[in-house]
Amino acid sequence: xxxxxxxxxxxxxxxxxxxxxxxxxxxxxxxxxxxxxxxxxxxxxxxxxxxxxxxxxxxxxxxxxxxxxxxxxxxxxxxxxxxxxxxxxxxxxxxxxxxxxxxxxxxxxxxxxxxxxxxxxxxxxxxxxxxxxxxxxxxxxxxxxxxxxxxxxxxxxxxxxxxxxxxxxxxxxxxxxxxxxxxxxxxxxxxxxxxxxxxxxxxxxxxxxxxxxxxxxxxxxxxxxxxxxxxxxxxxxxxxxxxxxx
Numbered sequence: 481x482x483x484x485x486x487x488x489x490x491x492x493x494x495x496x497x498x499x500x501x502x503x504x505x506x507x508x509x510x511x512x513x514x515x516x517x518x519x520x521x522x523x524x525x526x527x528x529x530x531x532x533x534x535x536x537x538x539x540x541x542x543x544x545x546x547x548x549x550x551x552x553x554x555x556x557x558x559x560x561x562x563x564x565x566x567x568x569x570x571x572x573x574x575x576x577x578x579x580x581x582x583x584x585x586x587x588x589x590x591x592x593x594x595x596x597x598x599x600x601x602x603x604x605x606x607x608x609x610x611x612x613x614x615x616x617x618x619x620x621x622x623x624x625x626x627x628x629x630x631x632x633x634x635x636x637x638x639x640x641x642x643x644x645x646x647x648x649x650x651x652x653x654x655x656x657x658x659x660x661x662x663x664x665x666x667x668x669x670x671x672x673x674x675x676x677x678x679x680x681x682x683x684x685x686x687x688x689x690x691x692x693x694x695x696x697x698x699x700x701x702x703x704x705x706x707x708x709x710x711x712x713x714x715x716x717x718x719x720x721x722x723x724x725x726x
């Protein structure tokens with residue numbers, strides 16, 4: 481079955497579950513969140529993820545790129561070490577530290593998600609550029625391209641799939657992490673999930689968890705298509721040939 485058909489079916493299922501939970505109205509003495517509240521939570525959730533991810537993409541690619549340059553290569557082990565260690569720190573720790581430093585709310589959530597999202601982008605940008613065959617760069621220089629032209633016309637295009645994979649991973653993880661940010665009053669689907677957990681009403685938890693999963697799946701499919709579109713044709717042909725040989 482085509483992967484986009486599967487994605488579509490999952491999205492329909494999750495959106496249907498959300499609509500069903502919302503239509504229940506009440507569970508015992510507890511009221512479900514109305515459609516307007518679910519819609520506003522969705523907008524807030526997407527806003528937090530979009531702002532944090534945009535900042536992470538800009539600074540993550542820049543830092544990862546600079547780490548591959550000869551002038552900054554001496555600090556690349558430090559940058560990669562920080563990135564690797566950062567991935568081992570629990571999400572709640574980032575959010576807790578940000579809320580202590582910046583106070584509860586939107587700003588703390590964005591900063592925490594930005595820090596957590598930037599790490600895979602730095603690592604993948606560095607790995608993607610470093611994986612470019614030196615012989616290819618030498619051939620480009622032999623054809624008369626300057627160092628800047630080699631960077632823009634050879635290194636970055638060949639590294640794009642790896643960089644996009646890092647952005648894709650970062651964005652999808654950020655959707656789930658943003659739900660945890662509901663604990664510090666940032667809004668989003670986390671408010672629904674945390675409320676349901678607090679009162680121990682599973683339908684309210686599902687009312688927030690189902691659209692969160694739907695958003696993550698939709699974003700993954702969108703970025704996956706963008707990654708495929710941005711992959712140079714030569715790399716697609718080579719990957720297809722390698723796949724057929726296996």
